Amino acid sequence: MFSQRTPASLAPNELTRALAARRRAGLPVLDLTVTNPTRCGLALPEAEILEALTDARALRYEPEPQGWLGAREAVAMHHAAQGYCADPGRVFLTASTSEAYSWVFKLLCDAGDEVLAPRPSYPLFECLGALDGVEVRGYRLLPELDWAIDRAELEAQITPRTRAILLVNPNNPTGSYVHEEDWLYLAELASQRGLALVSDEVFFDYRLAEGAQPVSALGVEADALVMTLSGLSKVAALPQMKMGWMHVGGPEGLVREACARLEWIADAYLPVSAPVQYAAPRWLALAPRVREAVLERCRETLAVFQGIMGGTVRARPVEGGWSLALEGPRTAAGDPALRLLEGRGVLVQPGHFFDFETEGFVVVSLLSRPDEAREAAGLIEGIWQPSSDFSPFGR
Ligand SMILES: Cc1ncc(COP(=O)(O)O)c(C=O)c1O
Known part of the structure; x- marks a missing residue:
């Protein structure tokens, strides 16, 4: 049944x-x-958080599949403050990072297709994959090498049905950023094998080790789609407000095609409420x-x-x-x-x-x-x- x-x-x-x-x-x-x-x-700052929800523009319904431009511009400014260039025209707002994964799977995978996810990592991948009919296969991170990617194992996991490599940067729970050399390797691998790179960067700003040198997927150049996912739940410590996003990077033609298809997916859901979209710039400023x-x-x-x-x-x-x-x-x-x-x-x-x-x-x-x-x-x-x-x- x-x-x-x-x-x-x-x-x-x-x-x-x-x-x-x-x-x-x-x-x-x-x-x-x-x-x-x-x-x-x-x-x-509770009063300021609540006050942001009273924007009168939220009284009108003006659906935009990609999300309100003002909120997308605020997302781009957040990434600019990290030192990266994100184009608001390539940002899609979702209700959460988890929903962003679901849209990525819908964009890239048919039922039975596969994505590769790091191991150990965040336990929600299998569940999110199963909900979209996608098989999640693990690739090892090596504890003895500061959680670098086990490249031989990663490549051995690729099959004709593999569509994407997922990364968590920094990873939960190992707390390790994707190494710069691994990014170079992944960019080449993804370009050669026609795979997308999908980087979950919800914790990117929470750097705890002085010596750590985080590199965001936003700074990665590849001849492949590079999707960067994040959201208010960690960036602004506001999980209850329900807003995440993804940025689509990569070669111009591929990005244009991906954005057109994502817009089609987004139009079916229109998930982010108006008060939240209008409040987002102020929350991101806080x-x-x-x-x-x-x-x-x-x-x-x-x-x-x-x-x-x-x-x-x-x-x-x-x-x-x-x-x-x-x-x-x-x-x-x-x-x-x-x-x-x-x-x-x-x-x-x-x-x-x-x-x-x-x-x-x-x-x-x-x-x-x-x-x-x-x-x-x-x-x-x-x-x-x-x-x-x-x-x-x-x-
Ligand atoms: C690595 C990682 N990604 C995504 C999420 C979920 O984010 P959201 O609340 O935006 O769906 C979590 C939540 O703990 C997480 O640890």
């Missing part, structure tokens, strides 16, 4: 069940997974200040983890973003995230959610409060000790 675009089983996973059991039992949970910027105690507050939180929490961990568990180096991977030794005792929740009441993301190859990884949100991070760090370390007094529900 139902399509196979949704999973065969919608049953909650083991960690979700354990969390529900803990909450039912009234036991405390120290939650280090919160990446919702509106729920982590940050001081945001965004640098908001990002500073978010970055300060990320840096403080990162410093806590880097300072406290280091015995059995170590914080992996991170260049940018809101996540931190913690790596402990592989144990025979099973998923450390589950053991942490059941034994210590600390909620983290299991590494396998992100397709880390070994079991020793867990992921924490850098939006977590520094005091909670401090409290949790010792508990996390304890779970890897052979002698840890593991007791379900005890904390």
Whole structure:
């Protein structure tokens, strides 16, 4: 009766069940997974955010498939401040970055076509691919080479049905920007093999390591389509406002054709509400200040983890973003995230959610409060000790 675009089983996973059991039992949970910027105690300019929604132009309906030009110009100015040139005429507004992926898939793929996505990375790709009938195949990032692309494996994954290579820059949760040499390699590969490059840059402005030298897809020249995706949810810490975008780059003729077809897709949905489009320039003007507050939180929490961990568990180096991977030794005792929740009441993301190859990884949100991070760090370390007094529900 139902399509196979949704999973065969919608049953909650083991960690979700354990969390529900803990909450039912009234036991405390120290939650280090919160990446919702509106729920982590940050001081945001609330009055100015709300005030932007009162633009009287929103009283009229003037549908534009690509999105209101004023908002697209503001997006281009945001990228100009990063040091990149984005053409408002090549920007498409969507309700979210996730929706931008869906339009990219609709633009490039027939049912059964394939895209390549980094591994480990953001776990939504498979779900987004399945919803559009697209198969997502993974290519490895190499931890021993600062998460550089495993080029041999990437090329081995390409089939006649491959349409695009997805990148997350910086990657969630490894916090690694796409290396400059990898961009050069990808530009050549995509040009030769007729593939599009699709770069998710929602965290691009959240640079945490002084030495990191981010390169955006907006600066990549290729004889191929280069799509750059981002959105207000991370850029302005406003996930509730629902606006994302994509920029279409590449050779003139290909871009013209892609934009015409994207306009056709966009016209079928017209997803971004008028108040949000008219507010977007003001939110993007506030965004640098908001990002500073978010970055300060990320840096403080990162410093806590880097300072406290280091015995059995170590914080992996991170260049940018809101996540931190913690790596402990592989144990025979099973998923450390589950053991942490059941034994210590600390909620983290299991590494396998992100397709880390070994079991020793867990992921924490850098939006977590520094005091909670401090409290949790010792508990996390304890779970890897052979002698840890593991007791379900005890904390
Ligand atoms: C890498 C990455 N891309 C996209 C998104 C989703 O962005 P949006 O809320 O604009 O759909 C997230 C959300 O966590 C993310 O981590």
